[in-house]
Amino acid sequence: xxxxxxxxxxxxxxxxxxxxxxxxxxxxxxxxxxxxxxxxxxxxxxxxxxxxxxxxxxxxxxxxxxxxxxxxxxxxxxxxxxxxxxxxxxxxxxxxxxxxxxxxxxxxxxxxxxxxxxxxxxxxxxxxxxxxxxxxxxxxxxxxxxxxxxxxxxxxxxxxxxxxxxxxxxxxxxxxxxxxxxxxxxxxxxxxxxxxxxxxxxxxxxxxxxxxxxxxxxxxxxxxxxxxxxxxxxxxxxxxxxxxxxxxxxxxxxxxxxxxxxxxxxxxxxxxxxxxxxxxxxxxxxxxxxxxxxxxxxxxxxxxxxxxxxxxxxxxxxxxxxxxxxxxxxxxxxxxxxxxxxxxxxxxxxxxxxxxxxxxxxxxxxxxxxxxxxxxxxxxxxxxxxxxxxxxxxxxxxxxxxxxxxxxxxxxxxxxxxxxxxxxxxxxxxxxxxxxxxxxxxxxxxxxxxxxxxxxxxxxxxxxxxxxxxxxxxxxxxxxxxxxxxxxxxxxxxxxxxxxxxxxxxxxxxxxxxxxxxxxxxxxxxxxxxxxxxxxxxxxxxxxxxxxxxxxxxxxxxxxxxxxxxxxxxxxxxxxxxxxxxxxxxxxxxxxxxxxxxxxxxxxxxxxxxxxxxxxxxxxxxxxxxxxxxxxxxxxxxxxxxxxxxxxxxxxxxxxxxxxxxxxxxxxxxxxxxxxxxxxxxxxxxxxxxxxxxxxxxxxxxxxxxxxxxxxxxxxxxxxxxxxxxxxxxxxxxxxxxxxxxxxxxxxxxxxxxxxxxx
Numbered sequence: 054x055x056x057x058x059x060x061x062x063x064x065x066x067x068x069x070x071x072x073x074x075x076x077x078x079x080x081x082x083x084x085x086x087x088x089x090x091x092x093x094x095x096x097x098x099x100x101x102x103x104x105x106x107x108x109x110x111x112x113x114x115x116x117x118x119x120x121x122x123x124x125x126x127x128x129x130x131x132x133x134x135x136x137x138x139x140x141x142x143x144x145x146x147x148x149x150x151x152x153x154x155x156x157x158x159x160x161x162x163x164x165x166x167x168x169x170x171x172x173x174x175x176x177x178x179x180x181x182x183x184x185x186x187x188x189x190x191x192x193x194x195x196x197x198x199x200x201x202x203x204x205x206x207x208x209x210x211x212x213x214x215x216x217x218x219x220x221x222x223x224x225x226x227x228x229x230x231x232x233x234x235x236x237x238x239x240x241x242x243x244x245x246x247x248x249x250x251x252x253x254x255x256x257x258x259x260x261x262x263x264x265x266x267x268x269x270x271x272x273x274x275x276x277x278x279x280x281x282x283x284x285x286x287x288x289x290x291x292x293x294x295x296x297x298x299x300x301x302x303x304x305x306x307x308x309x310x311x312x313x314x315x316x317x318x319x320x321x322x323x324x325x326x327x328x329x330x331x332x333x334x335x336x337x338x339x340x341x342x343x344x345x346x347x348x349x350x351x352x353x354x355x356x357x358x359x360x361x362x363x364x365x366x367x368x369x370x371x372x373x374x375x376x377x378x379x380x381x382x383x384x385x386x387x388x389x390x391x392x393x394x395x396x397x398x399x400x401x402x403x404x405x406x407x408x409x410x411x412x413x414x415x416x417x418x419x420x421x422x423x424x425x426x427x428x429x430x431x432x433x434x435x436x437x438x439x440x441x442x443x444x445x446x447x448x449x450x451x452x453x454x455x456x457x458x459x460x461x462x463x464x465x466x467x468x469x470x471x472x473x474x475x476x477x478x479x480x481x482x483x484x485x486x487x488x489x490x491x492x493x494x495x496x497x498x499x500x501x502x503x504x505x506x507x508x509x510x511x512x513x514x515x516x517x518x519x520x521x522x523x524x525x526x527x528x529x530x531x532x533x534x535x536x537x538x539x540x541x542x543x544x545x546x547x548x549x550x551x552x553x554x555x556x557x558x559x560x561x562x563x564x565x566x567x568x569x570x571x572x573x574x575x576x577x578x579x580x581x582x583x584x585x586x587x588x589x590x591x592x593x594x595x596x597x598x599x600x601x602x603x604x605x606x607x608x609x610x611x612x613x614x615x616x617x618x619x620x621x622x623x624x625x626x627x628x629x630x631x632x633x634x635x636x637x638x639x640x641x642x643x644x645x646x647x648x649x650x651x652x653x654x655x656x657x658x659x660x661x662x663x664x665x666x667x668x669x670x671x672x673x674x675x676x677x678x679x680x681x682x683x684x685x686x687x688x689x690x691x692x693x694x695x696x697x698x699x700x701x702x703x704x705x706x707x708x709x710x711x712x713x714x715x716x717x718x719x720x721x722x723x724x725x726x727x728x729x730x731x732x733x734x735x736x737x738x739x740x741x742x743x744x745x746x747x748x749x750x751x752x753x754x755x756x757x758x759x760x761x762x763x764x765x766x767x768x769x770x771x772x773x774x775x776x777x778x779x780x781x782x783x784x785x786x787x788x789x790x791x792x793x794x795x796x797x798x799x800x801x802x803x804x805x806x807x808x809x810x811x812x
Contacts, residue, residue: 102196102218103170108493108502108535109200109549110136110582110598112633116193121715123233123765123779123805127151127189131215132703132721134197135631135653136600140696141790143311144273144800147281149186150791153199153213154600155627155660155697157609159793160184163555165209167216169301171344172445175366175416178208178510179447179483179559184368184414185338187283187305188266190243194218199600200582201533201549204489204506205439210531211553211578212602219301222247222260222289233777233807238278239270241807249289261288272311273800276332279309295350300343307338314374315795317751318736319398326787326798330403333460334372341365354428363419371411371462373403378795379750382408396749409456411463420445432494440490446483449559453477478517481559485510491533502535510556514563523563529554529575544587553578557608561620561669573620573669578604584631592640595633602627609666609685621685623666625694629657639709649717651705660697665689666730687731698758700724713769718762725758728792751795759788761799778806 104111112134124130126146128139140150140158152158160182166173174183196216203210226248233241247262264285271278283305290298312331320328342364350356374380383391383406394401424441454463455474491504511526533551540546555576562573584598604625632654639647666688668680676683700722707717727733729752736753737743747753762784767777785802 102194103216104196104198107198107200107202108500108537108547109198109202110547110584110596110600110631111199111202112197112596114195114197119189119192119194120809121765121767122717122719122763123767123777123807124189125779125781125803125805127186129763129781130189130195131197132701133651133653133705135596135633135701136199136213136598136655137197138655138696138698138701138723141273141799142797143277143279143309145270145279145309146189147186147279147307147309148184151183151215152696154602154629154631154655155657155694156212157694157696159696163209163212165203165206165214167206167214169219169344169346170206170216171346171360171362171422172418172420173217175340175364175418176447176449176483177418178445178485178556179449179481179512180416181209181555181558184370185305185307185340185366187285187303188268188281190241190268191220191264191266191283191285192217193220199598200547201502201504201535201551201580202491203553204491204504204531204533204551205441207443207487207489207506207531207554208485208508208510209555210506210551211555211576211580211604219285219287220245220247220262220264222249222262222287224249227812228262229809229811231807231809233805235270235803235805237271237801237803239268239803239805241268242266247287256290257293258291259289261286263287272309273798274312274327274329276329276334277309277311279307279311282306297348299346299348301345302343303340305338305340307336309336310334311336312374313370313372313794314376314378315751315792315797317378317395317398317749317795318754319396319749320378321751321789321796321798323398324400326796327801328400330401331373333404333409334370334374335462336370337368339367356426357423358426359421359423361419361421364417366414366416366418368414368416369411370413371409371456373406373409373459375410376794377750377752379746382406382410392746396746404459407457407459409459409461411452411454411456411461413452413454415450417448418446435495437493437495438491439493440488442488443486445485445487447485449479449481451477451479451481475518479560480515480517481563482513483510483556483559485556498539500535500537502533504533504535504551506531506533506554508554508556512559512562514559525562527556527562527575529577543589544585546583546585548583550579550581553580553602553604555608561608573608573622574606576604576608576622577606578602590641592637594635596631598631600627600629600631607666621666621668621680621688623662623685623688624664625662626659627657627694627697628659629655631655645711647709649705649707649709653701653703655701657697657699657701660694660699661690662688662692662694662730663690685730687729689730692730692732693727695727695729698724698726713775714767716764716766718764721761721763723759726756728756729753752792754792756789756792759786759790759799761786761788773811775809775811776806777808778804780804 127149128146131137131139136154138152142148150158151161151164156163162181199213228246231243243266245264249258249260251258253259266283269280286302288300312329312334344362346360348358378395379392386407387405422443427438429436453476487508489506493502509528513524515522531552531554535549538546557573580602582600586596588594606622607625608622635651637649666685702722705719709715733753734755736748739748741747761782763781764783765779769775781803788799790799791797
């Protein structure tokens with residue numbers, strides 16, 4: 054029987070009532086709208102872009118916040134919003150692991166990524182793992198959506214979306230150059246320039262902005278170093294007052310020396326968190342992308358916006374260890390005691406393995422999406438209609454090569470013979486057609502927004518090694534409903550419910566060796582939230598949200614909960630509270646000096662598997678040994694989901710002055726969490742025994758709570774020159790972030806300083 058948690062909604066309703074009562078009692082709540090607009094900006098707030106028009110819970114991380122805090126990675130940025138769990142992997146933010154409201158963050162598979170509202174990832178329908186992420190510095194803001202408004206986007210609507218805002222084209226020509234340097238060989242150079250020109254060859258206005266970033270430095274372990282280059286171009290053509298074309302283009306290159314797997318418990322204790330014997334691992338990314346958005350305004354109330362997008366992405370990852378620290382490829386290749394040495398914390402020379410595994414991926418994605426926005430009163434009620442269609446296509450080309458040298462990069466030897474073996478050669482395709490319609494009815498202080506989205510996806514997979522191929526398809530209808538009530542100017546109540554959806558990957562929907570269809574359907578949930586947004590007094594802003602996400606079908610991929618398991622599906626329930634609050638005391642007390650405080654908090658008392666997760670059988674119909682009885686080892690109803698910490702808190706205390714000075718401390722707290730479905734406190738508690746590989750390999754056991762403290766300060770020396778300094782993990786805490794493929798640790802202390810010159 055499903056647990057009931059009636060006390061939580063009751064508690065939240067009580068808190069909401071108190072918040073509204075505070076706002077009603079404040080004498081400033083009836084001030085004019087112009088006065089309200091002068092309130093100090095809040096670091097996480099409703100956006101004037103897209104989020105400001107949404108009914109559900111949203112957050113915005115502004116350009117000012119990203120610059121003031123000298124944000125180092127997307128992980129650091131997203132921690133500033135409530136309900137978002139980000140887990141460091143390599144320490145440079147190149148492969149972020151992001152999740153919302155208790156979901157497992159592994160490879161960010163449960164998140165929808167957008168850029169200016171356009172699908173961002175290289176294969177959101179067929180393979181939503183995110184192995185690529187551009188430098189966070191090139192964005193002018195981040196919007197986060199978590200409510201029923203997700204129905205406008207898709208395909209991933211189970212929990213949340215991240216929408217990155219590209220730089221706006223400035224009205225007058227100008228730009229900046231900035232440079233940051235620090236320990237661990239860190240360098241970051243950034244240049245941007247743009248502007249608009251009016252009345253050009255019969256066009257009302259033409260303009261653009263170009264942005265280039267180069268950054269490099271050591272990651273979180275020895276024998277790691279990353280180099281990133283990102284060039285971005287955006288152009289606007291205003292044909293006239295009713296027609297605009299926006300063009301975007303981007304090239305990204307990443308070359309990283311780094312390990313894929315983590316450490317055993319003994320290696321972590323004896324050799325330290327930075328130990329990494331895989332000095333020949335290499336990870337390269339190249340991505341080309343372009344998009345075009347044409348906006349036509351029929352009149353002041355009706356606009357048609359049509360976007361086309363295309364990207365080509367290549368990912369080549371070579372590593373001497375495939376996934377886990379105690380895999381035995383090296384045992385027969387040169388180090389007979391390899392597994393025992395790693396389990397006992399004895400250093401190994403992996404070059405003696407004469408082995409290197411290459412996972413080579415190429416993706417091509419394109420699509421077209423027209424969207425209509427219309428204000429109307431067809432039903433006798435002021436209304437706002439949003440409706441759109443999308444045709445989306447993905448091609449994947451995947452190879453796996455087992456090289457027979459420590460630094461192999463191909464299967465062939467130009468001097469004759471062979472370095473290795475081609476073990477995977479696949480082509481995978483996903484074609485998707487979708488559409489949505491939402492209508493917001495506006496009646497006095499109320500809004501009501503019913504909506505529906507339809508997703509239809511077809512998959513095809515070809516195994517070029519044996520000629521097997523197969524296909525499958527699915528169609529889902531996804532309803533939604535949102536409501537808001539604003540009894541006073543300074544407070545708004547909101548409610549939303551929507552059908553969450555995430556399609557399966559191509560490799561999960563179609564078998565590899567036989568071409569048959571696997572028993573993996575879409576992820577399906579009912580997601581409910583209600584909350585209050587309020588400005589109880591001048592200079593104070595709060596948002597409190599209760600959420601209840603009930604999964605009829607939740608997919609977990611191999612290695613996410615201890616050990617290697619195939620894809621599995623089960624039922625789960627996630628329930629909790631999010632709180633965002635900020636106070637600028639300079640505004641509260643009308644001071645010139647501005648001490649400020651901000652918190653982003655999520656409490657997740659319920660993150661429970663309500664039914665055991667069932668493994669997808671092999672093509673033979675049998676289940677692997679890791680799935681006794683057909684279920685994930687250790688999975689059972691009532692267990693807490695792995696990688697679902699009960700509390701997440703980011704708190705900031707700072708001081709700013711109108712002369713251009715700011716200094717603040719930020720502490721990010723993550724409570725303890727389980728790393729496996731067994732809910733083991735320690736790997737030594739594993740049923741296979743404390744001396745087993747499972748117990749010693751680092752993938753099982755609890756991850757202790759940890760705190761990361763950051764400091765940042767900036768000073769505007771003059772109008773065009775700003776100096777800044779920051780300390781990331783200033784206390785140099787050593788802590789575990791992840792046990793998916795063995796133990797991964799967080800980034801060590803980073804000390805950085807730099808300048809920004811504007812012109």
